[in-house]
Amino acid sequence: MRECRLSGAANACNAIIDHSRCLGDFRELVIRRLTTIVAADLAAYSRLIAEDEEGVISRLRVVWSKVVSPLIRDAGGRVIKTMGDGFLAEFPSPIEAARCALAIQETMAAKEADRAERDQLRFRIGVHLGDVVAVGEDIFGDAVNVAARLEAIAPVGGICMSRAMRD
Numbered sequence: 001m002r003e004c005r006l007s008g009a010a011n012a013c014n015a016i017i018d019h020s021r022c023l024g025d026f027r028e029l030v031i032r033r034l035t036t037i038v039a040a041d042l043a044a045y046s047r048l049i050a051e052d053e054e055g056v057i058s059r060l061r062v063v064w065s066k067v068v069s070p071l072i073r074d075a076g077g078r079v080i081k082t083m084g085d086g087f088l089a090e091f092p093s094p095i096e097a098a099r100c101a102l103a104i105q106e107t108m109a110a111k112e113a114d115r116a117e118r119d120q121l122r123f124r125i126g127v128h129l130g131d132v133v134a135v136g137e138d139i140f141g142d143a144v145n146v147a148a149r150l151e152a153i154a155p156v157g158g159i160c161m162s163r164a165m166r167d
Contacts, residue, residue, distance in 0.1 A: 031134045036097040036165070037147040038077070039126045040068075040104070041086035043156040048119070059121055060085070067107050075100035080139055086123075088147075090139060094129050094165055101125045101159045109157060126150025128162040 042048075048056045068087065072079055077091040077100060091097035104123060112120035128150055130143025146162060154160035 032131055033134055035132055036091040036094045036129045037144055038089045038097050038101055039147040039151040040123045041151055043122050043124055045085035063121060068104060071100050071103050097127055101127055105157055122157045124151050124154040125159045126154055127165050129164040
């Protein structure tokens with residue numbers, strides 16, 4: 001990648017546009033925007049996979065296609081990426097993001113109710129409203145990290161929201 005030097009831009013927008021020219025082969029425009037981020041991770045995934053790899057993967061694929069993906073889409077959200085046992089999504093509306101997170105948790109609880117608690121597929125979900133840097137179809141920045149940290153402290157089957165979301 002070639003060296004990138006930002007010119008003495010008069011404002012932050014010019015600096016971002018100047019920086020976008022320095023992305024080498026990517027040549028994608030870097031844009032900042034306010035968005036609602038939902039980070040989710042399947043609780044006890046490593047143990048579940050170790051005990052029944054094919055079964056858990058099969059169940060997780062059904063959860064993705066029949067629960068998570070349709071709920072996100074119906075709430076006006078967009079999946080940014082999946083990470084095997086989790087996902088990162090964004091929503092233009094904080095209210096719709098919160099409703100979607102709650103719907104995912106309620107649907108999963110009902111869907112998995114007939115299984116022993118230790119065998120249930122349950123998510124931890126973190127939700128944060130913040131400024132992100134969008135590059136192409138991906139998002140980056142501290143707001144994404146905050147959502148991921150909130151997910152890590154959420155209870156199994158629960159949702160942890162930032163103060164920015166509650167306000």
